[in-house]
Amino acid sequence: MSDPARQRVSLGTRSYDILVGDGLLAAAGQHIAPVLRAPRVIIVTDANVAALHLAALERSLADAHVDYDAVVLPPGEQTKDFAHLEKLIARLLDMKVERGTTLVALGGGVIGDLTGFAAAVVLRGIDFVQVPTTLLAQVDSSVGGKTGINTTHGKNLVGSFHQPRLVLADTGVLSSLPRRQLLAGYAEVVKYGAIDRPEFFTWLEGHGMALIDGDTRARQHAVIESCAAKAEIVAADERETGRRALLNLGHTFGHALEAETGYTDELLHGEAVAIGMVMAFDLSARLNLCPPEDAARLRRHLAAVGLTTSLQQMQGRIWNPRTLVAHMARDKKVSGGRTTFVLARGIGQAFLSDAVDPVDVEALFTDSLAA
Ligand code: NAD
8 A cells, every 4th residue: 555644643742643534444563563562452342343353453464573462342332431441451451461462452442442441550650552444533533642432321421631642543454344334433533623723614515525435535535634623723722621622522512412312322422513513604694693594504414414413313212402412511511500511603613612502502502402
């Protein structure tokens, strides 16, 4: 393959590269070897990904003279919990993990978040490398160092900031990803355009469908552009004391929907974000902050690629606006009792607001369910 594209995440001594390329997995070993403290890694993956892509990674590590073991976990969001963290750490200790050992997360956001958190706490912290295999993980969860697990109180409530040493995104592995998962990840791609990259949004309007249908160059461009957007925001605000919260566009609404559907396959995270972004833009328009045409434009594009854009489209589910608002009040982003919303003045002009009246949010839910 040709040289991969390289995007730096600038965080002082914790800086690292994101490499993006088609077929990169076959050369992963040669890129991983230089960042290792010792020539030994433990790969953590899930059973779906192991069946499809583990052998290629292992071969490339062997070619680069890196010793490896692998831990294969069950696929799915349920794996991101205390019980699996405990099992994973026990396996790592059984395998005689040392301070110089590096964990390699091969999988989607579930594997990346769990492995990153295990790396943050085992032996008081060891290195890890992200090899994301879903679109969502390639454009979002593998970059920026947020790691963690879910608890019975909610999603991602226990975790740590722990930056990877390297991110290797092979866009070729996306061809084995189910279309529904690809679409869910695409919502996070659109998010970057909607936050502060209006030209990228326009590019997506022209190329999004081709990307979803398998156009390799379009996939690479979208992953590179998304990683550049995320790297810039993370470098400016690693611990989310300000600007990084813009990345939560659509998430405050989305998390309420996910909480209501119990974080099940009924609604994937990216699907919830797509509906949530439309609601954030609709709310902005209702508050006269954003032209209604921009809210309509966002909805149109998400719908055009096949994403659900409203609560009503979800068959067989009865939503209660008051319960949804109550879920929002329990979100991690609540501070001093107020929820921080990401609103927009237009496509590419997102901003933070803690001045939203819950009455307006409940009215939005009620009206959109009645529409
Ligand atoms: P996931 O990890 O569950 O992967 C989705 C499904 O696709 C799984 O069944 C998996 O086995 C399968 N899969 C993965 N790669 C595949 C491939 N190449 N071919 C075929 N099947 C493949 O889900 P996800 O959407 O990648 O990640 C969701 C998680 O990411 C959530 O837990 C969310 O909280 C987290 N997240 C974290 C951050 C962050 O900044 N850390 C950001 C966004 C989301």
